[in-house]
Amino acid sequence: MSHEKRTLEFYVLAIFFAVFVFFLYGPLSAVLILSFQGPDGGLTFPLNGVSVHWFYNLFEQQAVGDFGASFKRSFSLGVMVMVVNVLVSLLAGLAFRRKFRGSTVLFYLTVASLVVPSIIISLGIGVVFQQLGLKPAWYSSAFGAHLTWTLPFGVLIMFAVFNRFSPSYEEAARDLGATSWQTFRHVLLPMIAPSLIGVGLFGFTLSYDEFARTLMTSGTYNTLPLEIYGMTTNVTTPVLYALGTVTTLFSFSIILLALAIILVMRRRQAKLV
Amino acid sequence: MTAAITEEPPQIEAPTKPAFAASIGKIAAVVASYLQAAPLALILGFFFLLPILMIAVVSFWDYDFAGLYPDFLTMNYTDTLGSWVTWKTYLNTLKYTALVWGLTLVIGFWVAYFLAFHIRTTTMQMVLFLVCTVPFLTSNIIRMISWIPVLGRNGLVNSTLVEMGIIPAPIEWLLYSDFAVVLAMVHLNTLFMVTPIFNTLMRIDKSLIEAARDAGANGWQILWNVILPLAKPGMAIGSIFVVTLVMADFSTVQVMSGGQSASVALMMKNQMSLLQYPAAAANAVVLLIVVLLMVAAILRVVDIRKEL
Numbered sequence: 001m002s003h004e005k006r007t008l009e010f011y012v013l014a015i016f017f018a019v020f021v022f023f024l025y026g027p028l029s030a031v032l033i034l035s036f037q038g039p040d041g042g043l044t045f046p047l048n049g050v051s052v053h054w055f056y057n058l059f060e061q062q063a064v065g066d067f068g069a070s071f072k073r074s075f076s077l078g079v080m081v082m083v084v085n086v087l088v089s090l091l092a093g094l095a096f097r098r099k100f101r102g103s104t105v106l107f108y109l110t111v112a113s114l115v116v117p118s119i120i121i122s123l124g125i126g127v128v129f130q131q132l133g134l135k136p137a138w139y140s141s142a143f144g145a146h147l148t149w150t151l152p153f154g155v156l157i158m159f160a161v162f163n164r165f166s167p168s169y170e171e172a173a174r175d176l177g178a179t180s181w182q183t184f185r186h187v188l189l190p191m192i193a194p195s196l197i198g199v200g201l202f203g204f205t206l207s208y209d210e211f212a213r214t215l216m217t218s219g220t221y222n223t224l225p226l227e228i229y230g231m232t233t234n235v236t237t238p239v240l241y242a243l244g245t246v247t248t249l250f251s252f253s254i255i256l257l258a259l260a261i262i263l264v265m266r267r268r269q270a271k272l273v
Numbered sequence: 274m275t276a277a278i279t280e281e282p283p284q285i286e287a288p289t290k291p292a293f294a295a296s297i298g299k300i301a302a303v304v305a306s307y308l309q310a311a312p313l314a315l316i317l318g319f320f321f322l323l324p325i326l327m328i329a330v331v332s333f334w335d336y337d338f339a340g341l342y343p344d345f346l347t348m349n350y351t352d353t354l355g356s357w358v359t360w361k362t363y364l365n366t367l368k369y370t371a372l373v374w375g376l377t378l379v380i381g382f383w384v385a386y387f388l389a390f391h392i393r394t395t396t397m398q399m400v401l402f403l404v405c406t407v408p409f410l411t412s413n414i415i416r417m418i419s420w421i422p423v424l425g426r427n428g429l430v431n432s433t434l435v436e437m438g439i440i441p442a443p444i445e446w447l448l449y450s451d452f453a454v455v456l457a458m459v460h461l462n463t464l465f466m467v468t469p470i471f472n473t474l475m476r477i478d479k480s481l482i483e484a485a486r487d488a489g490a491n492g493w494q495i496l497w498n499v500i501l502p503l504a505k506p507g508m509a510i511g512s513i514f515v516v517t518l519v520m521a522d523f524s525t526v527q528v529m530s531g532g533q534s535a536s537v538a539l540m541m542k543n544q545m546s547l548l549q550y551p552a553a554a555a556n557a558v559v560l561l562i563v564v565l566l567m568v569a570a571i572l573r574v575v576d577i578r579k580e581l
Contacts, residue, residue, distance in 0.1 A: 009492065013387040017401075020384055023460065024408045027419035030429065034422050044427045088312045095309035098302060106314055113321045115513060115568050117521025119538045120557045124324025127331055127550055131341075144320035151313065205410040211524060212538075216545060228414050232528055241422075244415040251411040259403070 028248065035241035043238060054242035067227065067243065073138050074224035078208040080139070081146045085154045085203030086196055088147075093158025107159075114152035118212035121148055126216035141217035146207040153206065154199040161195045190269065194262045201258040205251060325561070332554035341550060349555035359540070359556075363563075366536045369451075369526070370519045373458045377515050378508060380459070381466025385507070386500070388467075389474035402471065409464040417457050417528050424448040424456075449531030457529045458519055465514035473507030474500070509575040513568055520564050 038049025211225040424447040431443035523538035544553040
C-alpha cells in the first residue's frame with residue numbers, strides 16, 4: 001500500500017481532517033488571542049490594543065474571587081487523584097491477570113462507574129455524606145467522586161496492557177532465580193512504566209478539569225473548574241479569557257511533560273534491548 | 274506494593290507432598306488477587322455503589338425545606354413522570370443525544386479512518402493522533418467559553434459574514450441556541466469516538482483489505498463489507514461514551530443555550546440547588562435506567578471485555 005499514488009480519497013479526507021483540527025483548535029486560539037485584549041477591549045474581536053492587563057487583573061484578589069486558592073486546591077486534588085489512580089489501577093491490573101471469584105462483578109462495576117452519569121454520582125455522594133453527618137470537602141468527597149471517573153480509565157488501560165503482556169518475560173526472570181519482588185521491580189515495572197505514566201496523566205488532567213462530579217461534593221471551597229463555571233455567568237471582561245489561557249497552557253505543559261517522560265523511557269528501553 | 278510481593282506462591286518446603294504444595298500455592302495466589310483488587314473494590318464500593326443505592330433509597334423519602342424524612346412514598350416518581358415538563362425535557366435531551374451521536378460517529382469514523390489508512394508512518398500517525406487528543410485533556414468549560422467570541426452577535430463568524438456582504442445583519446441563532454449546544458457537544462465529545470474507532474481500525478489486518486481488492490472489490494465495497502463490520506466494536510465503545518456523556522450533560526446545555534433549553538441533568542441540578550434531594554433522586558433513578566438501557570442496547574453489538 002505504501003508506494004501507491006495518493007488517491008482522490010486521500011486529498012478529500014486530508015482536507016476533512018484539517019478542518020476537524022481547525023474546529024478543535026480554532027476557538028481555543030480565539031480565547032488565547034483575546035486574552036491579550038487591551039484594557040478597554042471587550043469579550044469579542046476586534047482587539048482594542050494589545051496588553052497583558054487582564055493577566056494582571058487575574059492575580060488581583062478582588063477581580064475574580066480567589067483564583068490562586070482554587071488553583072492550589074485543584075492542583076493538590078489532581079496530584080492526589082494521580083497517585084491513587086496509578087497505584088490502585090496497577091494493583092487491580094495485576095489482580096485481573098488471574099481469574100478470581102468476583103472478578104467479573106468487579107470488572108463490570110468498574111465499567112459501570114464510567115457509564116453512570118457524573119451528576120448522579122455527585123448527588124449520591126452528596127447525600128451519603130449528608131446522611132452520615134460528614135462534611136463534604138474537596139479532599140474527601142470530591143476526591144472520591146473524581147476517582148470514580150479516573151479509576152475506570154486507569155483500570156481499563158492496565159487491563160489492555162496486561163492482555164498484551166507476555167508472561168514469558170517473568171518466567172524467564174524466575175528461571176534465572178529472581179524473587180517475585182525482583183521480577184516485579186526489574187522486569188514488569190520498567191516494561192509497563194510508560195503506560196503507568198499515561199494512567200497518571202489521565203488521572204491528573206481528568207481530575208484537574210472535572211466539574212460535574214465536583215458540583216455537589218466540593219463543600220465550602222471551590223475547585224478551579226467550579227470557579228470558572230461561576231465566572232461564566234457573572235464575569236463580562238476578558239479576564240475570563242486570561243484565566244482560560246493560563247489554565248490551558250498549564251494543561252498543555254503537563255501533557256508535554258508526561259509525553260517527554262514517556263519518550264525518554266522508551267528511548268532508554270530501546271537502548272537496553 | 275506489598276501485595277505485589279505476595280504475587281508469587283511461597284516456596285514450599287515439603288516436596289514430598291506436591292498436591293498439598295500446589296493447593297497452598299493456589300490459595301496464596303487467590304489471596305494475592307483479593308488483596309490487589311481490594312483498593313479498587315473499596316473505593317468503588319464507597320464512592321460509587323453506596324451512593325447509587327442511597328439515591329434509590331432517598332428517591333422514596335419525604336422532604337421539605339428543612340430536611341429529608343425516611344419514608345416510602347412514590348410521590349417523587351409520580352410527580353416527575355406525571356409532569357409534562359419532564360417528558361419534554363427528556364425529549365429534548367434525546368434530541369441532543371441523537372444529533373450529537375450521529376455527528377460524532379460520522380466525523381469520528383472518517384478522522385480515525387484517515388489516520389489509520391492514509392497516514393503511512395507510525396510516527397506521523399501518533400503525532401496526528403496526539404494533535405486530536407490534546408484538547409480533550411484541557412478544561413471543558415474553557416472550550417465551551419471559547420465559542421462565545423466565535424459565535425456571538427459580534428463574533429468572528431457574524432462579523433466576517435456581514436463584512437463580506439453575505440448576510441445583511443448578524444445571525445442571532447449562532448450562540449445561545451440548540452445549534453450552539455449541539456456544536457459545543459460535538460466539539461467536546463468527538464474524541465471519545467475517534468480513539469476507540471482508531472484503535473479497532475489499527476488492528477485490522479491489512480492483508481484482509483488486499484484480499485478483498487484481489488477478489489475484485491472496489492473502494493466502497495471494501496469500506497462497506499470489510500472495514501465497517503470490523504470497526505463496529507470501536508464504534509460501539511465510542512457510542513457508549515458519547516451517549517452517556519450527552520444524556521447526563523447539564524453544563525453545555527446551560528452555558529451554550531444561555532439558559533433557554535433544558536436537559537434532564539439540568540433539571541436535576543436545579544432541584545439539587547433547591548435542596549429537593551428526593552425529587553432529584555427520583556429523576557436520577559429514571560435517568561439511570563434510561564442510560565443503562567441505552568448502553569445495554571449498544572452492548573448487544575459488542576463484547577467490550579474481548580476488545581481491550
